[in-house]
Amino acid sequence: MSFYDGKKPHKKNARIVVIDAGHGGKDSGAMGRIGKEKDIVLAISLKVGKYIEENLDNVEVIYTRTTDTFVELHKRAEIANSNKADLFVSIHVNSNRNIKPYGTETYAMGLHKTKGNLDVAKKENSVIMIEEDYSKKYEGFDPNSTESYIIFSLMQNVYLEQSLDFASHVQDQFENKAKRYNRGVKQAGFLVLWKTTMPSVLIEAGFISNPNEEKFLMSENGQDYLASAIYRAIKDYLLKQESLTQNFTESDSIKKREVSINTNDNKNESNIIFCIQVISSSKPIDKSSEYFGDYEVKEYLIGNSYKYTVKENSSYEIIQSNLAEVREKFPDAFIISFENGKKISLKKALKKNN
Numbered sequence: 001m002s003f004y005d006g007k008k009p010h011k012k013n014a015r016i017v018v019i020d021a022g023h024g025g026k027d028s029g030a031m032g033r034i035g036k037e038k039d040i041v042l043a044i045s046l047k048v049g050k051y052i053e054e055n056l057d058n059v060e061v062i063y064t065r066t067t068d069t070f071v072e073l074h075k076r077a078e079i080a081n082s083n084k085a086d087l088f089v090s091i092h093v094n095s096n097r098n099i100k101p102y103g104t105e106t107y108a109m110g111l112h113k114t115k116g117n118l119d120v121a122k123k124e125n126s127v128i129m130i131e132e133d134y135s136k137k138y139e140g141f142d143p144n145s146t147e148s149y150i151i152f153s154l155m156q157n158v159y160l161e162q163s164l165d166f167a168s169h170v171q172d173q174f175e176n177k178a179k180r181y182n183r184g185v186k187q188a189g190f191l192v193l194w195k196t197t198m199p200s201v202l203i204e205a206g207f208i209s210n211p212n213e214e215k216f217l218m219s220e221n222g223q224d225y226l227a228s229a230i231y232r233a234i235k236d237y238l239l240k241q242e243s244l245t246q247n248f249t250e251s252d253s254i255k256k257r258e259v260s261i262n263t264n265d266n267k268n269e270s271n272i273i274f275c276i277q278v279i280s281s282s283k284p285i286d287k288s289s290e291y292f293g294d295y296e297v298k299e300y301l302i303g304n305s306y307k308y309t310v311k312e313n314s315s316y317e318i319i320q321s322n323l324a325e326v327r328e329k330f331p332d333a334f335i336i337s338f339e340n341g342k343k344i345s346l347k348k349a350l351k352k353n354n
């Protein structure tokens with residue numbers, strides 16, 4: 001178990017996962033009838049870390065807290081950034097004025113699509129108001145002002161695709177292995193995820209405001225279920241990332257048409273193209289389906305999942321300028337990139353294109 005408040009030497013080639021137990025110390029988080037968010041999420045976080053440490057040799061765990069202490073939101077992101085983490089997992093529990101809602105949801109950083117999602121972010125962000133100088137540290141961000149959240153619509157999150165992918169692993173595990181109600185993968189402007197420079201998610205592992213779910217969240221058994229689900233999601237995600245960087249396969253039907261792309265820019269030694277992914281699916285989708293409207297759609301088989309993209313250009317700026325229009329039809333759309341037909345991270349593509 002370790003708390004690294006800054007840089008530290010790591011095992012060679014180890015993957016680094018930061019486990020962030022929300023709240024702590026003077027910040028209790030959401031209050032239930034019998035429990036507090038800060039205690040529940042710390043217990044789950046320590047269990048997740050323990051599973052990783054016991055089962056995954058080449059993965060190091062860094063906790064933002066291991067005790068009941070107050071850690072500022074920006075500090076949590078800094079711990080992940082300075083340790084060059086591969087994944088940031090912030091663990092919380094939800095609450096609502098109404099006692100009925102229950103179930104789990106996992107968020108990636110982005111602009112909320114519903115008021116409900118915005119409310120979850122507002123609640124989690126409001127903790128900065130008990131931090132000193134919060135206005136300075138968060139660039140004038142007002143956690144309670146809806147207008148403040150507009151900045152998240154302007155933000156291009158280069159880790160969005162991976163964050164959403166990891167988030168869906170978490171939700172799958174919660175639903176299928178821990179038998180929790182799946183409220184889905186969502187996006188909203190969480191300050192704790194704002195400045196992280198790696199795939200990052202915020203998990204709401206259940207509603208402390210729902211009496212039944214609170215009992216589950218407070219129980220050793222319930223915490224074990226949730227922690228092992230999160231652990232398995234981390235393991236699956238890291239394994240998939242490893243295999244993605246090594247093996248890439250295109251659907252046969254695509255290969256032929258892709259040839260033209262590889263010749264459209266002979267100034268660069270490598271051909272980098274950008275396009276907009278609108279959906280990914282474990283089963284193939286008919287490209288002429290009404291779902292895609294008038295868009296010309298391309299299909300890629302990456303790992304076990306079919307990715308469907310629209311628009312395509314060697315200029316990132318052009319693709320970026322198409323994004324708003326595409327998002328009108330596909331709100332979750334985001335930019336991805338390929339080099340010589342192989343998918344590469346957007347960060348890498350932008351670096352190479354400079």
Ligand SMILES: [Zn+2]
Nearest residue numbers: 022029092093
């Ligand atoms: Zn919280």
